[in-house]
Amino acid sequence: MNYMKAWRSKERALNELRGNARESYNLIPSYLYVLQKTNLGTIVDIEKGEDDSLLFLFMALNASLRGWAKCKPIIFVDGTFLKSAYGGTLLSASAQDAGGKIFPLAFCIADSENNKSWEWFFTKLREAYGVREDQCIISDRHESIIKATNKVFIEITHGYCMFHLLSNLKTTYKKHAKEYSVPFFAAATAYTEKKFEYLMKELDKFDKRIRPYLQKNWIS
Structure with a gap:
């Protein structure tokens, strides 16, 4: 089976399963009207x-x-x-x-x-x-x-999001990237300033640039 035949087969199967995309978009105004009528508010x-x-x-x-x-x-x-x-x-x-x-x-x-x-x-x-x-x-x-x-x-x-911050941190400072996760997530979920500061010092040991980077980027 060549590529185009496989592609057309896939498109036909998707249309049968999900319907035609153009027709579905044309139904949006009607769908929203009925949605408001049946879900008041x-x-x-x-x-x-x-x-x-x-x-x-x-x-x-x-x-x-x-x-x-x-x-x-x-x-x-x-x-x-x-x-x-x-x-x-x-x-x-x-x-x-x-x-x-x-x-x-x-x-x-x-x-x-x-x-x-x-x-x-x-x-x-x-x-x-x-x-x-x-x-x-x-x-x-x-x-x-x-x-x-x-x-x-x-x-x-x-x-x-702390997951995105950690990902950016690992990309920026790669040397000890595999070791950042434990102290980073612990600091992100710390409930006391004392515990937070202790965990941030653990991150400081890997790279002194981590703390300024996080302070600059965790809140806009």
Whole structure:
């Protein structure tokens, strides 16, 4: 079987399993209308281009809106690639409920992770959920997230995911990279200043540049 025949076979199988991508996108307005009718209180919004093409789509279910008050005031945001025929990116916001489980808050379909898409998503997120006392946002160090947070959520703290920070740390200071994990995660989850300082000194032993690097990069 040559490449093109294999590719067409795969596309046909995917269409039978998931439906045609073009037809699915055309059904989005109807789907959102029915979603709001059957899930009263759900918030949705669509922004289209001049040619009537989809630019952004926002969705926050009523169950998420009601449950947010019972979650920790920490919102985690990230983006992931969509692998459909039209590509794009799925932006998401989630929290942690009282049982320590992931609690989805909102989703957004956008063309990519860029300044405009993150700013639009954060604007809709703020309109839907507002701002709580001691609220903060956690993300990776994507430049567009940093810019959008500083513009839309200027009054709250923006911190960075410790897994991404550790990955960046290992890439920047490679000599003892395999030994950073234990003291780093222990310091990131320390509940007292004394314990935190002790663990940071353990990291200092590997490289004196680690502490200034982390102090510069863990909060925007």
